[in-house]
Amino acid sequence: MQHLDLEVMENGIRWSRAGETIWLCTVLATYGSSPRVPGSLLVARRDGRCVGSLSGGCVEEDFLSRLQAGEFQKPLQVIRYGESSDDQQRLKLPCGGILEVLIERLPATQDTWQHLSALQAALHGQRWLIREVDLTTGEIGLLPDDPPGSGSSDKERPRVERESENVRIRIGPSLRLVIAGVSPVSVACAEFARTLGFEVVVCDPRAEELEAFPVADVELLPVLPSLYLAGEGCHASTAVVALTHDPRIDDLAMIEALRTPAFYIGVMGSRQTSAARAERLLRSGGLSSEDIARIHMPIGLDIGSKSPAEIALAVMADIVCVYHGKPR
Numbered sequence: 001m002q003h004l005d006l007e008v009m010e011n012g013i014r015w016s017r018a019g020e021t022i023w024l025c026t027v028l029a030t031y032g033s034s035p036r037v038p039g040s041l042l043v044a045r046r047d048g049r050c051v052g053s054l055s056g057g058c059v060e061e062d063f064l065s066r067l068q069a070g071e072f073q074k075p076l077q078v079i080r081y082g083e084s085s086d087d088q089q090r091l092k093l094p095c096g097g098i099l100e101v102l103i104e105r106l107p108a109t110q111d112t113w114q115h116l117s118a119l120q121a122a123l124h125g126q127r128w129l130i131r132e133v134d135l136t137t138g139e140i141g142l143l144p145d146d147p148p149g150s151g152s153s154d155k156e157r158p159r160v161e162r163e164s165e166n167v168r169i170r171i172g173p174s175l176r177l178v179i180a181g182v183s184p185v186s187v188a189c190a191e192f193a194r195t196l197g198f199e200v201v202v203c204d205p206r207a208e209e210l211e212a213f214p215v216a217d218v219e220l221l222p223v224l225p226s227l228y229l230a231g232e233g234c235h236a237s238t239a240v241v242a243l244t245h246d247p248r249i250d251d252l253a254m255i256e257a258l259r260t261p262a263f264y265i266g267v268m269g270s271r272q273t274s275a276a277r278a279e280r281l282l283r284s285g286g287l288s289s290e291d292i293a294r295i296h297m298p299i300g301l302d303i304g305s306k307s308p309a310e311i312a313l314a315v316m317a318d319i320v321c322v323y324h325g326k327p328r
Helices: 004-015 058-068 086-092 109-123 184-196 206-211 225-232 245-258 271-285 291-292 308-322
Strands: 023-033 039-045 050-052 076-081 098-105 129-134 140-144 160-163 166-173 175-178 199-203 217-221 238-242 264-267
Touching: 004 023, 004 039, 004 050, 004 109, 023 160, 039 058, 058 098, 076 160, 098 291, 109 129, 109 140, 109 166, 166 245, 175 184, 175 225, 175 245, 184 199, 184 308, 225 238, 225 245, 238 308, 245 264, 245 271, 264 308, 271 291
Parallel strands: 175 199, 175 238, 199 217, 238 264
Antiparallel strands: 023 039, 023 098, 039 050, 076 098, 129 140, 129 166, 160 166
16 A cells, blocks of 8 residues: 555646646645645645645535645635534534645646655655745755755654745655565554555465465565565654564564664564563674564553554554654
8 A cells, every 4th residue: 555645646747647637735734633734735626626635525526626626726815614613514624623735726737746756756755845836936945855854853843834835745755664574463553554544564474374364555565574574674754563462573673673764663472572672683694783672572562452443552552652752
């Protein structure tokens, strides 16, 4: 499964290359309760086809109906949803929330394709960008952004910043979950991660296990997770979890994951098993104490989980917690 923002960019590029004018929408700000955060994207065609999300559905429905009726012909405009009582009744925005949305009309030109392709590359983890939009002139530019770890954490920096009529939108790697090994917990983790919008990759050398993996829209690779991590690597928005209880899979995955900038690395096991694994990795894995400290083991938040679904819930909650910089 691809992250939703990647789907937005790839569909936008495909439609534009096919000669379609597209409308790129970005949530600039939210006030009150909102199901989507600033920086959320949606791309649409004139016929109403769209990919992405701005809200729980009501804003999208209103936007698309107005688009098909011929509105939004300016190169750029900002609209606010939910500001009036009429909006709140008609659109049913949650808890009286307000959304401010940037709508850009992008013609099918080479400049549009190149711009979207640069954003697509950033989402794939190849670079970090700031998309700068002048709301007065409509000029759009791309500036290099500092990668995570070069100063303040990217979780601490707002994704959208606005100064008067100038908007700066950060575009960086999309969330990815690499699952090392198939198990009942792996299945539940993949399901939770899909719901949370992660791109999900499952690696296991046992082809028969992958054939029976029941979760759709997940990339299944019949290779050792360590080989995938060594070859493909991870960007800074990647979480790596080993969930098999098989040290031949889990230990090697941990060793390779520690050579990447993954923001979360965890392996399943009891406290006793985790202590034995730490000793084993220090002794024969060539790892340091600082390396071991990066590994979340036992994995997940301590919620008293027992069943595979409960363990997966604890794992994904921990990943989200760490990603947002919250104390465990």
